Amino acid sequence: MLATLSVWKRELNCLRLSFFMASRRHRIVPKRLVWARGELVSCGASGHGRRWPRWRLGCRHAHPWREASAPWWGERKPEKFDRAHSPCRLAYGRKRQSVHSAMKFMTQLQFDLDTVLDTLADTGWIVLPRALPAELTANLREACLQVWDEGRFHEAATGRAGGQARRAEIRSDSVLWLDQVAELPAVRAYNAAMDEIMQAVNRGLYLGLVELESHFAVYPEGAFYKKHLDRFQDDDARTLTTVFYLNENWPAEAGGQIRLYLDDACERFVDVEPEAGTLVLFLADRFWHEVLPAKRQRLSVTGWYRRQGGSLPW
């Protein structure tokens, strides 16, 4: 009798596990949204309730805020992230912490990662002046100009895969993907620094980022990039946009700012000067943005942290 019961129990557990795996694979849209005091607390998917302020950045389920015209991060400031109870600390304990603090001696990042995570969780975007050492930025600029002089850039296109087309009325910059020059020391140093950001974002915001795709971009005099969103309509892998600027002493009258729109109606915006060392991060599917016409050659590295690709569940 006892033996039969334990077999049944095992069968039941197997069934529960396979249903769980199947629901993860097919991303079943949760039936129940969880509300408290008129605020959306969680999409109701397994595990999302506990850390919703952070989970929601990476959650791929359907939500009212996806359809709402007002941006979700403007509605209500999320509670501060409770680091003491973060699953990362619970999972890795003190050993992991000490590895992290040892890394601080080697890091190239000239900003506080915790502040970046808090700001991204609150607003979805951040501007970091002097983000990397001046020497690294200068080396990257040299590398960019060297491959530009070698004629390795091509005119940038819009769209994805088969639908790609050069549309000069939308964008007029030229690009070179970094994986084609990955052996250059400056590019390796840059990739290492950006990888450190990716690890931190994954630990703190659970975005599940797996790689960074990035390219050098050169905007010749007069070039621009009209208002757009970075995420493709049929692929939600691009999650966090990164733009790192390389021009030293960029004068305000030279234009070329990135204009980042803070609401869906594109009424509120910030203009950021493309000054060497400035790093801009923003959620790829949330923020409309454009590059205003540059009156001199403008150099940058643009990239996208990607998570595992997949069809959209909504």
Ligand SMILES: O=C(O)CCC(=O)C(=O)O
């Ligand atoms: O260079 C910039 O400031 C932004 C570029 C951009 O939006 C893009 O390449 O998608």
Ligand SMILES: [Fe+2]
């Ligand atoms: Fe963009």
